[in-house]
Amino acid sequence: MKWETVIGIETHAQLSTKSKIFSGAATPFGAAPNTQACAVDIALPGVLPVANREAVAKAVRFGLAIGAKINRRSIFARKNYFYPDLPKGYQISQYETPIVQGGTLTIFVDGKEKAVRLTRAHLEEDAGKSLHEGFHDFTGIDLNRAGTPLLEIVSEPDMRSAQEAVAYAKALHAMVRWIDICDGNMQEGSFRCDANVSVRPEGLDKLGTRCEIKNLNSFRFLERAIEFEVRRQIEVLEDGGTIEQETRLYDADKDETRSMRTKEDAHDYRYFPDPDLLPLEVSEQWIDSIKSALSELPQAKRERYVKEYGLSQYDAAVLTQSREMAEFYDRLVGTLGGLYKLGASWVTGEFSAVLNRAGLEIHQSPISSDRLAGLLRRVADNTISRRSAGEVFDAMWNGTMEADAIIAARGLTQISDSGELERVCDAVIASNAKQAEDYRAGKDKAFNSLVGQVMKLTKGKANPQQVSEILKRKLAG
Amino acid sequence: MALTLDDVKRVAHLARIAIDEAEAQAVLSQLNDVFKLVARMQAVDTRGVEPMSHALDLVQRLREDAVTESDQHSLFQSVAPHVEGDLYLVPKVIE
Numbered sequence: 254m255k256w257e258t259v260i261g262i263e264t265h266a267q268l269s270t271k272s273k274i275f276s277g278a279a280t281p282f283g284a285a286p287n288t289q290a291c292a293v294d295i296a297l298p299g300v301l302p303v304a305n306r307e308a309v310a311k312a313v314r315f316g317l318a319i320g321a322k323i324n325r326r327s328i329f330a331r332k333n334y335f336y337p338d339l340p341k342g343y344q345i346s347q348y349e350t351p352i353v354q355g356g357t358l359t360i361f362v363d364g365k366e367k368a369v370r371l372t373r374a375h376l377e378e379d380a381g382k383s384l385h386e387g388f389h390d391f392t393g394i395d396l397n398r399a400g401t402p403l404l405e406i407v408s409e410p411d412m413r414s415a416q417e418a419v420a421y422a423k424a425l426h427a428m429v430r431w432i433d434i435c436d437g438n439m440q441e442g443s444f445r446c447d448a449n450v451s452v453r454p455e456g457l458d459k460l461g462t463r464c465e466i467k468n469l470n471s472f473r474f475l476e477r478a479i480e481f482e483v484r485r486q487i488e489v490l491e492d493g494g495t496i497e498q499e500t501r502l503y504d505a506d507k508d509e510t511r512s513m514r515t516k517e518d519a520h521d522y523r524y525f526p527d528p529d530l531l532p533l534e535v536s537e538q539w540i541d542s543i544k545s546a547l548s549e550l551p552q553a554k555r556e557r558y559v560k561e562y563g564l565s566q567y568d569a570a571v572l573t574q575s576r577e578m579a580e581f582y583d584r585l586v587g588t589l590g591g592l593y594k595l596g597a598s599w600v601t602g603e604f605s606a607v608l609n610r611a612g613l614e615i616h617q618s619p620i621s622s623d624r625l626a627g628l629l630r631r632v633a634d635n636t637i638s639r640r641s642a643g644e645v646f647d648a649m650w651n652g653t654m655e656a657d658a659i660i661a662a663r664g665l666t667q668i669s670d671s672g673e674l675e676r677v678c679d680a681v682i683a684s685n686a687k688q689a690e691d692y693r694a695g696k697d698k699a700f701n702s703l704v705g706q707v708m709k710l711t712k713g714k715a716n717p718q719q720v721s722e723i724l725k726r727k728l729a730g
Numbered sequence: 731m732a733l734t735l736d737d738v739k740r741v742a743h744l745a746r747i748a749i750d751e752a753e754a755q756a757v758l759s760q761l762n763d764v765f766k767l768v769a770r771m772q773a774v775d776t777r778g779v780e781p782m783s784h785a786l787d788l789v790q791r792l793r794e795d796a797v798t799e800s801d802q803h804s805l806f807q808s809v810a811p812h813v814e815g816d817l818y819l820v821p822k823v824i825e
Contacts, residue, residue, distance in 0.1 A: 270795045277798030286816040287807070291799035295806060307795035328783045329790075335746055337820040350783075383823055393817035521744060526783040534789040 254491070255455040258483050259463075260418045260448055261410035264425055265403050266435040267379065267443040268311045274378050274402035275302030275345065282441045290381070290396035296340035302529055304329075308402035311434035312352045312376050313535060313543050315404060318432050318550055319371055321356030323540055329376075329530040332522045337394050338381035346405075348524040351375030352533065358408075358428065359552055360420040361570055369421050370409040376533075377403050398442075404434070410449065410460065415479040419472050422446050423574075426472075431551055431576040439470050446475055450482045452490065461486070462496040466510050468503045478503035482510050554579055562586070562593035571601045577615040578605075584622035585629075592633050599629060603646055620649050628656035636660065638667050640713040668714050671723070674707075677715070678723045681706045692728055700724070733761050 273280060276293035293300045316323045330348040353374035360367050379401040384393035406425065412418045426444055429435040437444045446469050451461035466482055469475045481503075486496055501510040549557075551573040558569035572582050578600065586596045604625065608618060628649065632642045637660055648659045660666060668674055681703055682689050691699035707720045738758045742749050749757065803816060812819040 272795050272797045272799075277793070277796065279797045279799075287803040287818070288801040288816070290803065290806075292802075292806070293799075297806075303793045304790055305795050306792035309792060326789075333744070337818075337823055384817065385823065388814065388819060388822075390822050391812070391814075391819040392821070392823045393814065393819055395817055523744065528784065531784050531786060531788050531790040 256452045256483075256487050256490075257455045257457075258413055258415075258479075259410045259451050259453060259460055260412035260415075260479060261463075262408045262412070262418060262421055262425075263447045263449070263465075264406045264408075264422070265379075265445045265447075266406060266425075266429050266437075268308050268402040268404055268434055269436050269443075270305055270307045270311070270402055272305060273400035274305050274308045274376065276400055278400065280401050282438070282443070284397055286393075286395040287397060290399055294340075294400040295396050296342075302345060302527075304530065304533065305402060308376060309352070309533065309535065310539075310543055311402075312374065312404050313540055314432050314547060315374055315406070315429065315434055316353035316356065317540070317544050317547060318428060319353075319356030319358055321371065321374070322354045323535065324350055324352055324354060325535055325537070325540075326350070327352040327375075327533045329527045329533065330524045331527045332377075332524055334522060336380070336383075337392060338383045338396070338399065340381070340396065340399065344378060344380065345527055345530070346377035346524075347375035352535070358421065358424050360417065360424045362414075362417050362420045364567070367411075367417065369411045369417075369424075372407040372409050374404050374406045377405055379403050404429075410451075410463075415476045415483070418448060418479055419476045422472055422475055427551065427575055432547065433576075439472075442470070445470065448475060448479055448482075450479055450486070451496070452483060452486045461490075462498050464496065464498065464510075465500045466503055467500060467513070474503055474505050477505075477508055478510055481508060485510065551576075551579070558593075558597075562597070564593060564597050568594075568597040568601050571605075572597060575615075581615050581622050585626055588623055588626040589629060589633075592629060595629055595633055599625065603643070607646075607650055619651075620646075624649055624655060631656055631660060635716065636666055638713055638716055640708070641667070644713075666714065667716055668711055671719070674711075674715055674719060674723055675727075677707055677710050678720065678727055681710065682724070682727060689728060700728075703728075733758060733765065 267280075268274075270280060272278060273294060276291050278291040278294055279289045281289070287295075293302060313323055315321075327347055327350045329345050331343040332346045332348070333343045335342055351373040355373075356371040357368045358371060360369055379398050381394055381396035381399040384395065387393065408421065412421055426437050426439075429444065430437045435443055439445070448466045448469060449463045450466060451463035453459065453461040464482060464486070466478050469478055482501065489496060497512075500513045502513050503510050555566075555569045555573045558564045558572060559566060562569075564572070571578075573579050582596060582600050585600065586593055589596060604618075604620070608615065628642060628645055631637050631645075632639070637645065641660070645656050645659045648654065649656060652659075685703060685706060688699040688702050692703065703724055704717060704720055707724070708715055708717065711720075735754055735758055738754050738761065739749075742754070742757075807813045807816070807818070810818050
């Protein structure tokens, strides 16, 4: 039987506010335990929550960015469960009426565009952290994270493969960073994904029973966990078994998912409107002001790059993968006053490759957009050959000299004097009589070897196209 | 709608409230009285009336995003039963 995979993703994105969602305690990651947990966060009796305006603004910004409906009035609810890192015994969340409803996110898989629908995004508070290791018979509780604002973003079950799920998670990750609502740091838990996975016989409309996979703190783990889970479910079903709806944990070391022991009634959260919090209202005027402050979104930018700059879909997609890269490119072509394709090919090619190799982010690059512009000007006006450009780029990466200084210091200026090139070409033909003969006899490979000889003798400073023209003319004669 | 003894026990368990059989019986009759009141209210025609999520007809006041709380963990932890390395210690939680 052929099976179809169905995946929906739930993401918890920590909103990058200075203070918590319902208290004035600080939020930075990595502080000493419990130093950022105030009376509200640790649920001392008598405290009251007061919602953070910026957290609400960031949720609205997200809704606008994905074309969702912003609920002018939404409600905070209590989600009741007991766990030591949740001191109140309930999490303040949103249930029936979330702040953001609907919307879509565009993903690309194998060059094909697909719109993934979002169900909702709601505001809630994060829980603290439990440290199970290092204490005999005890669990340590750090409540610094308790009350950190979260936007829980729920997709429809629109993904049909692990690749699509990863593409969605990456697109969402890029979006929350693009609109600056979340730092996206997956190691620190600022961006956490759970995957709801089910399979069904191909052609069937009814969804299969799903399992929720937790503990996916990288895109690679997300992909591998889904692949494992899909294989597992198909095996169970093909052996005549049934899938139990359950929560499973991904174990990266063993590359498998396994059932979490869940207590009876664990999912009876008994939601009800939080009497401590009045309905949350966002005015039309506030939404408009958030909308007008929103910078150009990735999709709009991508379309503009293709339409106005003449870039390929691929280059446009790569350049808009992150806001940092798009801004770098915008600065570069701004400085160059054009040269869109040349700039795109360098930013997506050599520049990205060297950053990847060095494991650096764009803002850490030793080559700024201004410095790169200095190099690309010399490529564009044919001062240096493509090969020399690579050498100059490497020298710029490893030092502080600018392109022009490196070109001068190393004598890399392309030989534009055709007289000199003619002399070199004559010499090469004379000393490679065999290859010249082969070429005349129709062997094209011999020609490349002659071009190579000329490039070698000119130390790469000749323009290969020009060399080719001269050689062809001479060999034809 | 009337509650059963099992409903009472289940709700008590969910709320982590220990009650014995006699208490459960007493609570059952009290809760059923509450439900009778609810039933009377359910009978009122509320078509066209928007449900309120709060008793007050007001909206949430928002605070500016500023850090206003200082570190007071030593004070808070002075009343905690068990603390080590600035962490609150609780009986081991087994997943």
